[in-house]
Amino acid sequence: MPILTVNKLTKSFGGLTAVSNVSMELNHGELVGLIGPNGAGKTTVFNMLTGIYTPSSGNITLSIDGRDIRLNGKKPYKICKAGVARTFQNIRLFKDLTVLDNVRISMHKNIKYGLLHGMFHSRLHSDEEKRLLDKSIELLSILKLDHKKDELAKNLPYGEQRHLEIVRALATEPSLLLLDEPAAGMNPAETAKLTEVIGWIRKHFNLTILLIEHDMSVVMKICERIYVLDYGIVIAEGSPDEIKSNQRVIKAYLGEDMRNA
Amino acid sequence: MEQFLQQIVNGISLGSIYALIALGYTMVYGIIKLINFAHGDIYMLGAYIGYFCMTHFHLGVIPSLLIAMAICTLLGVIIERIAYKPLRNATRIAVLITAIGVSLFLEYGTMFFVTANVRSYPPLKGILTQSFKLGNIVITAQQILIVCITVILMVFLQFIVKYTRIGKAMRAVSLDRDAAELMGINVDNTISFTFALGSALAGAAGILVGIYYNSINPLMGILPGLKAFVAAVFGGIGIIPGAMIGGYFIGTVEVMVAGYGNSMFKDAVVFAILILILIVKPSGLLGKETKEKV
Amino acid sequence: MxxxxxxxxxxxxxxxxxxxxxxxxxxxxxxxxxxxxxxxTTICINIILAVSLNLITGFTGQFSLGHAGFMSIGAYTCAIIIMRYPSPVSFITGLFLGAIFAALLGFIVGLPTLRLRGDYLAIATLGMAEIIRIVFLNLDITNGAAGLFIEVQYTNWLWLFIFTTGTVILITNFINSSHGRACISIREDEIAAEAMGINTTKYKVIAFIIGAFCAGIAGALYASYFYFIKPDLFGFLKSIDILVIVVLGGLGSISGSILAAFLLALISSLLQSFPEIRMVIYAVLLIVIMLFRPQGIMGSKELSLSAFKSLGGIFERRNGGER
Structure with missing residues (x-):
């Protein structure tokens, strides 16, 4: 049962076609990788999936609880409310805010009190705030960030900033999580731990995950299926083993990396 | 029809002045992303310097113009060095407040020395008092002078920006300051030079407006300054030809509204145009839409 | 509640x-x-203006140069009403009506222009305030450039106190609610905020509406205290004055705005004895403060009661965590 159906998605900037006729399907609970050389259009696909770019043509459909929601052209916050969350390749935390606030902001879409309750700090407000606090700490503890909840996001070490991005995305209570190079800039030990965490959160939160990653050790280890993008088109799709032995993929991009993986 | 053409002539004269001021705004914004609120006051100072050259030293229009431009150039550079340069890495809003501070300083400092009274420019002599008739359209020698000087200055500016080393440096710094610095461009000097150019043009505009409207006062820079900024935004801020087009457009619109509608509302119309253009095409007439890379 | x-x-x-x-x-x-x-009275009115502008500019990160425009709506509405029906009830009615009109205008202007970023928004709001001023200059009901004389004074310490503390408390509460955090996230990173499910346009407009509403109240208080209003009182310079208080106090610091409102009143009463160079000194002060402390007195921190105990701490904050 697909949760996300992407049909012939295309994006052109002026004369340049960054993504061309990309079709993919993500089944519920799957962990799918999206790989490809630099500039292949992976992040552009993410940006279309999350509404930051409007597709030039094609369709994106999200199916949750038997309901189909057409995502293309929707505003990012609506897509987030529909159940799609993401992290950013170049970390985009609210860096002058505390770790806790970063997480709480993501929970805003589900709060139960209105403006006036907020202005008069009503009972409902304090109850909800208590709930947000508890939930944030619970989420932060998954990646062992709970003891740093009052630090400013910008003061966290690089690796923890990437972790916080994931927690922040989880706080929106998504059904589909898009991770844009979560292991970028991490050392092998950190990467190994992150790989484990991604697997764990998928199970724990019953998530479907689409992952962009350059580190083949991560992709090959945890992804069940992989799409390979090159020059904006899907050149291969299959299990990690199939991808490893796909001649076109090796030729396009994987060459040396495969022998290391 | 004739009245319409007459308004066009008047609009072009006024537009020339706006265009000259707008050029300074657009260049400074292009290079350091600052709305230099003090720019309108440089224009006011240009008018006063011209006034003193003509009344106290009995100089002609052209020598007065050159002196006003020279002094304004110097002032522009000094202001940049003292007030803006130390804030190169501060928040935009801090620099903006500083610019407002400089603006108030120039306005009220001038008022302290020359009083708040309105002064009238000395009467012109010789050929400059004449006017010519084309059918029923009157073109004064002053208008011809204004347009000619403006065109000469614009051509000169285009030459500097397009064909000289420093012009190339200006364009480089406005595209990417860090990269320009890495390529060995002296960014500070380039920024100072931009202020110098803009201030010289504003100084020229000041003296021309003195000649045209014949009255000057220390707060005269505020509104034309804002309108020139509107002109710069209209044409696409940071784009030199845009500022020229914007200047002429705003000048013409203003004259038209005053001529055919209610002159009390001419400023309101200019600001309404601003809001409209910002909503429809924030990057301005000649600007390109840029989207933040994610 | x-x-x-x-x-x-x-x-x-x-x-x-x-x-x-x-x-x-x-x-x-x-x-x-x-x-x-x-x-x-001036201090209280300035606190209301600065705190509400701080919500827009300091917390939500939307650069507005037109706050005086909203203030003038409140001032004129209230003035016109109390001139027709002079009574305390009509003062309060006029005050809230003025605030509502200002908020309405904030909504109408905010919706299309808030798509603009940074300086462009600043210029658009400046243009809006100028248009309001020019309209007031030309209407009969506002008596044009000559302005309005209001014969009765309803603003007293009780109302000032209620509206000033009310504004400060409600805006502080708002900022410390989830809605306030939504606003702050826009300042921090609009794209990330949107991706985390924040309807950024909605919250920008909300900040604008609340800010305009409070500015309207401030205008009404002004009109019924100082007896006289004219369009030029609410020009570009007044908007700048308010912005200066906000920046001087620290963008994103409510206590900073309050402190700066007091400080500025102090400075301006000290300068009263030098009318010729008052504005020159004011200008120099502005430049000097921006050169040496561009983040304002408080940065984005808040003054807490414990901070009073160690006043020296304010100066240690210099190396604190400001942006």
Whole structure:
């Protein structure tokens, strides 16, 4: 049962076609990788999936609880409310805010009190705030960030900033999580731990995950299926083993990396 | 029809002045992303310097113009060095407040020395008092002078920006300051030079407006300054030809509204145009839409 | 509705009531004379203006140069109403009506222009305020450039106190609610905020509406205290004045805005004795403050009661965590 159906998605900037006729399907609970050389259009696909770019043509459909929601052209916050969350390749935390606030902001879409309750700090407000606090700490503890909840996001070490991005995305209570190079800039030990965490959160939160990653050790280890993008088109799709032995993929991009993986 | 053409002539004269001021705004914004609120006051100072050259030293229009431009150039550079340069890495809003501070300083400092009274420019002599008739359209020698000087200055500016080393440096710094610095461009000097150019043009505009409207006062820079900024935004801020087009457009619109509608509302119309253009095409007439890379 | 249970909360309310009572006492004993009262009124009005602009510019990160425009809507609405029907009831009606009109305008102007970023928004709001001013200059009901004389004075210490503390408390509460955090996230990173499910346009407009509403209240208080209003009082310079208080106090610091409102009143009353160079000194001060402390007195921090105990701490904050 697909949760996300992407049909012939295309994006052109002026004369340049960054993504061309990309079709993919993500089944519920799957962990799918999206790989490809630099500039292949992976992040552009993410940006279309999350509404930051409007597709030039094609369709994106999200199916949750038997309901189909057409995502293309929707505003990012609506897509987030529909159940799609993401992290950013170049970390985009609210860096002058505390770790806790970063997480709480993501929970805003589900709060139960209105403006006036907020202005008069009503009972409902304090109850909800208590709930947000508890939930944030619970989420932060998954990646062992709970003891740093009052630090400013910008003061966290690089690796923890990437972790916080994931927690922040989880706080929106998504059904589909898009991770844009979560292991970028991490050392092998950190990467190994992150790989484990991604697997764990998928199970724990019953998530479907689409992952962009350059580190083949991560992709090959945890992804069940992989799409390979090159020059904006899907050149291969299959299990990690199939991808490893796909001649076109090796030729396009994987060459040396495969022998290391 | 004739009245319409007459308004066009008047609009072009006024537009020339706006265009000259707008050029300074657009260049400074292009290079350091600052709305230099003090720019309108440089224009006011240009008018006063011209006034003193003509009344106290009995100089002609052209020598007065050159002196006003020279002094304004110097002032522009000094202001940049003292007030803006130390804030190169501060928040935009801090620099903006500083610019407002400089603006108030120039306005009220001038008022302290020359009083708040309105002064009238000395009467012109010789050929400059004449006017010519084309059918029923009157073109004064002053208008011809204004347009000619403006065109000469614009051509000169285009030459500097397009064909000289420093012009190339200006364009480089406005595209990417860090990269320009890495390529060995002296960014500070380039920024100072931009202020110098803009201030010289504003100084020229000041003296021309003195000649045209014949009255000057220390707060005269505020509104034309804002309108020139509107002109710069209209044409696409940071784009030199845009500022020229914007200047002429705003000048013409203003004259038209005053001529055919209610002159009390001419400023309101200019600001309404601003809001409209910002909503429809924030990057301005000649600007390109840029989207933040994610 | 209100949760007063905790001791800290009670302490706050007691302190507030005490402040009110003490000033009221001094007023009735005539120790606070008309001159001091006028200064105090200016301070209160400036606090309302600065705190509400801080919500827009300091917290939501939307650069507005047109706050005086909203203020003028409140001032004129209230003035026109109390001139027709002079009574305390119509003063309050006029005040809220003015605030609502200002908020409405904030909504109408905000919706299309808030798509603009940074400087462009600043210029658009400046243009809006100028248009309002020019319209008031040309209407009959506002008596054009000559302005309006309001014969009765309804603004007194009680109303000033209620509206000033009310504004400060409600805006502070708002900022500390989830809605306030949504606004702050826009300042921090609009794209990330949107991706995390924040309807950024909605919250920008909300900040604008609340800010405009409060500015309208401030205008109404002004009109019914100082007897006289004219369009030029609410020009570009007034918007700048408010912005200066906000930046001087620190963008994103409510206590900073309050502190700066007091400080500026102090400076301007000191400068009263030098009318010729008053504005020049003011300008120089602005430049010097921006050169040496561009983040303002408080940065984005808040002054807490414990900070009073170690006043020296303010200066140590220099190396603190400001942006």
């Amino acid at each position: 209100k949760k007063l249970a905790d001791i800290k909360g009670i302490k706050k309310w007691v302190a507030l009531l005490l402040t009110y009572a003490v000033v009221q006492l001094l007023v009735s004993l005539n120790i606070i004379n008309d001159y001091i009262m006028a200064t105090l």
